[in-house]
Amino acid sequence: MSAPCAGSLAERVARQLGLDAGGVTGTGPDGSATLADVLWQAGRPLPAAARPPRPRAVYRTGEEEGRPTRRMEIACDAKPIRDACHAFAALSTEPPGALELVARLCGTALRDHPGLAEAFVVRPLDASPGGAGGDEDSPAEAVLTIAERSGAIRLGLEFAAGSEAEGEAFLDRLRTLCLDPRRALL
């Protein structure tokens, strides 16, 4: 793949707007001007594409080993394919109330990642008061760790004998933690 060219997007937009990017007050990590800074300086709104992405969930029903299953696929980021490792995890509700993620991994980077399978084991949702949010030791945070370390960007949850609502509840927790780009992937 080609090497990135000189000039961040913010600098290029600044040129288009006739601004000196160096003169724009920057809020970037290193003090540089971000796209938002440039556009704010120019009195332009932030484009919709600049808003954080929301995870998408797609439900599919099927049958596996004679049991009805549901698959919930979550795509939350858009990294180039080469960097994107796809993790498919089975979310089981057996015994009732318990969630166990069993990794089914596609992609060499994730497959070869040491200790990955263990990281996918989570505790029952209801075992953590208040859900999975915020707690460093929560199961969801473990998923977050995976995402950061491996660059995983897609998580598929497959749960047997569970409900769509149950999956949505878990998804909500993931949204607040590992799939929020401000807190997780970025």
Next chain:
Amino acid sequence: MAARIDPVADSPGPARRAGGPAPDRFAILRELERKVLWLASWTIHHANHVRPNQDGLKVGGHQASSASVVALMTALYFAILRPGDRVAVKPHASPAFHAIQYLFGRQSRENLERFRAFGGAQAYPSRTKDEDDVDFSTGSVGLGVAATLFASIVTDYLRAHDFEPRGGRDGRMIALAGDAELDEGNIFEALLEGWKHEVRNLWWIVDYNRQSLDSVITDRLFGRIDDLFRNMGWRVETLKYGKELQGVFRRRGGDALRKWIDDCPNSLYSAMVFKGGAAWRERLSRDLGRVAGMRAILDEFDDERLARLMTNLAGHDLEAVVEAFEAAADSDEPTCFIAYTIKGYGLPFAGHKDNHAGLMSVEQMDELRRRHRIERGAEWDRFAGLDLPPDCLEEYIAGVPFARAGDRRYEVPVIAVPEAFPVPGGDRLSTQECFGRILASIGRERSEFADRIVTTSPDVTVSTNLGGWVNRRGVFSAREQADTFREEAVASFQAWAASPRGQHIELGIAENNLFTLLGILGLSDSLFGQRLLPVGTLYDPFIQRGLDALSYACYQDGRFLLVATPSGISLAPEGGAHQSISTPLIGMGQDRLAAFEPAFADELAVIMRWSFDYLQRGRAGRETPPAPGLPGDEAGGSVYLRLSTRSVEQPVRELTEATAAEVLLGGYWLVPPERGSDLAIVYAGAVADEARAAHEAVRRELPGAGVLAVTSPDRLASGWRAAARTRREGDRAARSHLERLLDPLPPGASLVTVADAHPGSLDWIGSAAGHRCYPLGVDHFGQSGSVPDLYAHHRIDLDAILDTIAAAVASE
């Protein structure tokens, strides 16, 4: 006006119908010749002077061009042709062809009445538009002629592979060509290729009327034609003088008359033909009056008979024509008949240099009607005005071997295509390399599918990655040819042994030949009852070199897989001459040709697998393919793959069925955009790396931006237009794949499109759902350089994409 040639004058007349002996073959053929001339002329007249004219434009129809071949075609169709023969009729003889089919009962009066009108008999014989028995579509002169040569090669190929052609092993491929048609360069390209492949069972009948569209052709062209064909190993039969003239030549003064005609410039001869008997007398008296015996000849013939004598050319003499054709039938040598004729023979403008587009006036047509003894209202009667009783003619026609052939469009079973093609592995691959590896893997299989594939290339077999296939399946040749380099132990990756069992037809570097051959290979099921799966390769820029032949191959519904590679500016060091710009637009615009430009190996594998199925659809009652597909997919067609030698990074993924279906519909989100996002990068083909790199570069600040992979601008556009049409017709809910793809993007969102091709191949996408388009592409001739040089020069590199994204953001 002086007396003119009039074949009807020889007619015995109604008084001699009854009570005589059974008519001989030539008496019947002459009657049919008269009727073909009448019907062809009347069909054109009806279209121009009888049928209401809706737009005030001339309809046309080429009465003169039809008239010059009436005897040749009458002899062919009613005396010579066998069921296995296939004929390319010169385009301007279409009315004569339809008239013959009408006499055979294979053309309707309704269609003749609508000649050149919507839904009626076509101006030029068409396999796909006409209802009668057209073997090869003609119209762009030269292409039909060459098609017969390649049909001859195809029948040899079929026989060599034990795919017996239906209709008989001895079918002859016959072209009826105009003399001016031989000016077309593709004729000569084909001739040389035919010599290499030792063509046989091939007849080209040159209608040597010495007139072109504009005027009279160069004198003594026949000599050059004669030499040319003999040099190519053909037998040449010249049909110059009719029986009556030959008889006069044997008389005293005959030699001088013959020499006079032989030396007569084409223009003078044509002018004299037009002027008629009195003019002939005056001219011959002046030039030959002192030749012993000449006066007696001139005195013996009145003006009308003299005109007939001086135009008694063999091409209008049924006995001479049939005799020549029958004599040639005992050999499979390729044969060129140079048949002397007169343009407009039997019509009032015979010989006039301006007669090509000429039409008889109402008065002239009335006079012709009178001469043909046809009552008003009986113009379409199959046998009105003829001397022999209809039942006699009907009986003869029913007994003609060609008429007994039945339906000559064959239906054959579909060849099963493997469920999936292997996806070549590797981190960085080019689509050209993947094509070669997929085909080579097919070549390793023992299957009917692999056996029915035939590849061809105009001297770019190796450089388009067909080598692996050829190594396994061999080069086709009428006879065994050793691979000398291998026998001499000279190392080479490429085996080049040729044999009758080979499955690759190597052509010289002539793209017209490639497309003409592909078209005929792809008609093998319908023409010869044996299905072949043709694959042709060439460099993408040279599609334009043979574009007319490609269009005709599609027009007559030949089915083939065209692999054009490299494309775009891949051949960067070779400069603009070897770089293609507008070919995706050809892919979008060419009917019956589905065009794809994949970027990745897995996309290509899916497309190739689909292609071999698509080639076979719409014939032999093939069932409608399962959804999803585009409207019209069930009819099938040919496929064009625009590939590249540029390696791109391959995705690590297992292509899902859903994505594979999207690949075939023309595109999918490589990176889905966030719903409501106002930016997407849209790319096609070899610039995938640049598109993905650009996305990566802006991902942090524009995380909602998507990347749309377009695998087929052609099919995306087709689907979009089809949905729009369906909505106009009342189904308001109809939506195309493209519109569904673009759903997440609100109106006004920006699309940055990029292709190593003319930007017009993608920029139309902005119209589909009201988006703003920022097109990047190549829109002027290329030049030498490296790929990075040229990508930067043409502004399709990463820097250009990022600048364009910035411009889009800045203009919000």
